[in-house]
Every structure is written in structure tokens, then in C-alpha cells.
Amino acid sequence: MQIIIASDYADMSRKAADVIAAQVKNKPSSILGLATGSTPIGLYAELVKDYEAGLISFKQIQSFNLDEYRGLEADHDQSYRYFMNQNLFNHVDIDKAQTHVPDGANPDADAACAAYEIAIRQAGGVDLQLLGLGHNGHVGFNEPADFFPVDTHVVDLTESTIQANSRLFDSIDEVPRQAYTMGIGTIMKADQILVVANGADKAQIVADAFTGPVVPQVPASVLQLHPRVTVIVDAEAGSIIKDRL
Numbered sequence: 001m002q003i004i005i006a007s008d009y010a011d012m013s014r015k016a017a018d019v020i021a022a023q024v025k026n027k028p029s030s031i032l033g034l035a036t037g038s039t040p041i042g043l044y045a046e047l048v049k050d051y052e053a054g055l056i057s058f059k060q061i062q063s064f065n066l067d068e069y070r071g072l073e074a075d076h077d078q079s080y081r082y083f084m085n086q087n088l089f090n091h092v093d094i095d096k097a098q099t100h101v102p103d104g105a106n107p108d109a110d111a112a113c114a115a116y117e118i119a120i121r122q123a124g125g126v127d128l129q130l131l132g133l134g135h136n137g138h139v140g141f142n143e144p145a146d147f148f149p150v151d152t153h154v155v156d157l158t159e160s161t162i163q164a165n166s167r168l169f170d171s172i173d174e175v176p177r178q179a180y181t182m183g184i185g186t187i188m189k190a191d192q193i194l195v196v197a198n199g200a201d202k203a204q205i206v207a208d209a210f211t212g213p214v215v216p217q218v219p220a221s222v223l224q225l226h227p228r229v230t231v232i233v234d235a236e237a238g239s240i241i242k243d244r245l
């Protein structure tokens with residue numbers, strides 16, 4: 001696991017964009033695993049800049065997002081599909097038919113999740129998976145638990161995640177209570193993983209997840225067992241782990 005402490009959010013975003021841009025340049029038909037949330041917004045903006053500067057093309061890229069709220073249509077402004085369109089897909093030459101997000105509108109959870117696993121497998125597996133980090137160590141919507149969930153599955157969101165995400169909805173009652181998410185097994189199958197985190201409020205979990213014990217109560221800790229992980233954090237999020245490296 002390589003841990004890089006960037007100076008600030010802009011530096012973290014640029015460094016993370018460089019990892020993705022290198023992947024896209026080296027293998028133009030890459031399968032990218034993508035994340036939503038506040039953390040990657042800056043790095044997506046950097047990738048758009050690279051595209052506009054003619055440095056990279058997404059023409060042959062396929063993508064699979066980590067997760068989606070259950071019950072939100074793709075055009076809902078808080079759906080993760082909408083987020084991806086707004087922050088990346090609408091601004092680059094990616095073929096939207098090659099971009100995949102779990103189908104939140106499918107009420108049949110088993111069918112939606114099984115179809116997603118099959119689609120990832122049929123595409124040949126994820127080359128580079130981008131992850132953000134929840135305050136409780138969640139990755140995707142894999143919340144702290146007594147075991148590591150394997151495949152794409154439906155989850156009940158924890159109160160802390162509902163609280164954290166309510167900032168994006170008009171009221172907390174509108175936050176969906178369930179989501180479809182890649183499993184830890186799905187994530188760990190990616191060839192390469194890139195984790196980003198910023199802000200002082202992530203400092204403790206960054207340190208615990210990447211230097212503490214590997215336990216399902218801290219889902220991101222499992223990434224310590226993956227052979228090719230890069231963690232890029234800003235100075236604030238790196239303020240505790242820096243003394244443990």
C-alpha cells in the first residue's frame with residue numbers, strides 16, 4: 001500500500017487524477033470503477049481539464065460505479081448516475097452506454113445486484129477502482145459489520161450515513177434508506193485501487209483503516225490485503241497517519 005500525503009485538496013485531486021489519467025493513457029480501453037461523494041469532485045474536474053487539453057480520451061473507456069441509492073430514478077438529482085453525468089460523463093467523450101451504475105430503479109434487489117456482478121465480469125473486471133472513505137470506514141456502502149460482504153448486494157444505510165448524506169437532500173426524510181453496492185469482494189477483485197480522502201474529519205479513520213487491524217468493523221481496512229493500493233490524502237486527513245508511517 002502506497003500512502004501519499006498531498007499538501008491540500010487541490011494537490012490531492014491533481015495527484016489522484018494523474019493516477020487515473022495514466023491508466024487511461026496506458027490502456028485506452030480500461031474498465032474504471034468510479035465513486036461519488038464530495039471527495040472525488042476535484043479529481044473529476046482535473047480529468048475534465050486533461051480531456052479538454054487533449055491529453056486523454058475516454059472514448060473506449062467502460063465504467064462501473066460503486067453504488068446507487070435504491071429507489072432513485074437515474075434522473076433524480078441525488079442519484080449517483082446524475083452525479084456522474086454532472087461531474088464527469090457530460091464533459092468528456094465517454095460513451096454513456098458504456099457507463100454502468102447499479103440500477104436503483106429496479107425494485108428487484110436480487111436481480112439488480114446479480115446483473116451488476118455479471119456485467120462487471122463480462123466486461124473483464126475492473127482495472128482501476130476509485131474509492132472514497134466514509135467516516136466509519138465504509139467503502140461503497142459496505143458499512144461496518146461482523147463480516148466482509150462479497151458481491152454486489154442491497155444494504156440498509158446506517159443512521160450515521162443517512163445523517164451525513166442528508167446534507168444533499170431537502171430533508172433527512174428524503175434520504176433513501178437502502179442502496180445497492182459493490183461488495184468488498186467485488187472491490188478487491190480490481191487490479192488496482194486508488195483511495196482518496198480529505199479533511200481533518202477523516203484523519204482518524206485514515207489512520208485506523210490503513211495502519212490498524214484488518215477487521216470488518218472497519219471495512220476499508222481490508223484494502224491493506226490488496227497488492228496494489230494507492231491512498232492519496234490531503235495534509236489534514238493525513239495528520240494522524242503521517243506519524244505512523
Ligand code: F6R
Nearest residue numbers: 035036037038039132133134140
Ligand atoms: C460513494 C461511496 C461512499 C463515499 C464515502 C465518502 O460512491 O461509495 O463510500 O466514497 O461516503 O464520501 P465523501 O467523499 O462525500 O466524504
